[in-house]
Amino acid sequence: MSDFWSWFLIALVVLNLVGCVWLLWYTSKQRNSSLPTGETTGHVWDGDVTEYNKPLPRWWINLFYLTIAFTIGYFVVYPGFGKAEGSLGWSSQKQHDAEKAKADAAFAERYSQFATMPIAEIAASSEALAVGRNLFANNCAQCHGSDARGARGFPNLTDTAWLYGKDEATMLATITHGRIGVMPALGAAIGDDAAVTAVATYVQSLSGTTVDPALASVGKSKFDLVCAACHGTEGKGNPALGAPNLTDADWLYAPDLATIREGIIKGRNGQMPAFEPVLGADRVRLVAAYVHSLSGEPVLAAAPAAAPAEVEAAPAEPGMDAATATDPAAAPATGAEG
CATH class of the missing domain: 1.10.760.10 (Cytochrome c-like domain)
Structure with a gap:
């Protein structure tokens, strides 16, 4: 992989992660200031399906943050962040070769x-x-x-x-x-x-x-x-x-x-x-x-x-x-x- 494409992929990963963090933070802070929490927004469907002004539970939002943290840890350990090989030095080719060598020896x-x-x-x-x-x-x-x-x-x-x-x-x-x-x-x-x-x-x-x-x-x-x-x-x-x-x-x-x-x-x-x-x-x-x-x-x-x-x-x-x-x-x- 050339340096250009490596940096291109790194930029995509970073932008996506930063974008996800910002989106979670922004949506968790936004409220309908004209209505108290728990009140309806006035949107009704099918006659009785009403939309309430209720934010996502905090534990749910925290789970999203945990997935982002896991993603960062994954890119540190495994390849995927441009040309970085990861701290373990793992690759599917190396794993295949090791398993094949083991199978060949047994055979x-x-x-x-x-x-x-x-x-x-x-x-x-x-x-x-x-x-x-x-x-x-x-x-x-x-x-x-x-x-x-x-x-x-x-x-x-x-x-x-x-x-x-x-x-x-x-x-x-x-x-x-x-x-x-x-x-x-x-x-x-x-x-x-x-x-x-x-x-x-x-x-x-x-x-x-x-x-x-x-x-x-x-x-x-x-x-x-x-x-x-x-x-x-x-x-x-x-x-x-x-x-x-x-x-x-x-x-x-x-x-x-x-x-x-x-x-x-x-x-x-x-x-x-x-x-x-x-x-x-x-x-x-x-x-x-x-x-x-x-x-x-x-x-x-x-x-x-x-x-x-x-x-x-x-x-x-x-x-x-x-x-x-x-x-x-x-x-x-x-x-x-x-």
């Missing part, structure tokens, strides 16, 4: 056993999963839902589709560093509106949707030229890039032609924030164990080398099941496509 003492434990073993602990579930509800449910089933544009974490892979290192990297996914707008690269429709039709066919085979055949040639670089010639995706598998039944947005066309023409952008600054390394492991338990699949110990999570971009085909390329929350906490 570390109780759950330090999970710091180096494999995710599969953590997932077998009912105590650890209970904590992981609470952490998920407080930090992840806003995007993925309280049941972790996601929504349109937000990945379902309870299925068996994994965008980056289901090994322990990848899961931890996703939650720790977050994901940034981008599918570029490819409409111009593919061609005119008819070509975009053909590619969208071919993408539908990859997951078993009944489509016009002739149109899908036209779309395949365009797909091989533009989209296969990320999704592969068979459309099965690339976990190293976070490019989704287009041949399964998992769709992040929707499998209809209009939604797929929109993804091709406009592209998709999504980001999952890094949660290590919020949760810390130990809590990240508990969340990872809980999320993985939702899929019911075993945790892999290792995975193929992948680009660092914080810089991975997932160019994904038209709004399919690409968690990072299409999800406003980007890749889910486990890297599931959705």
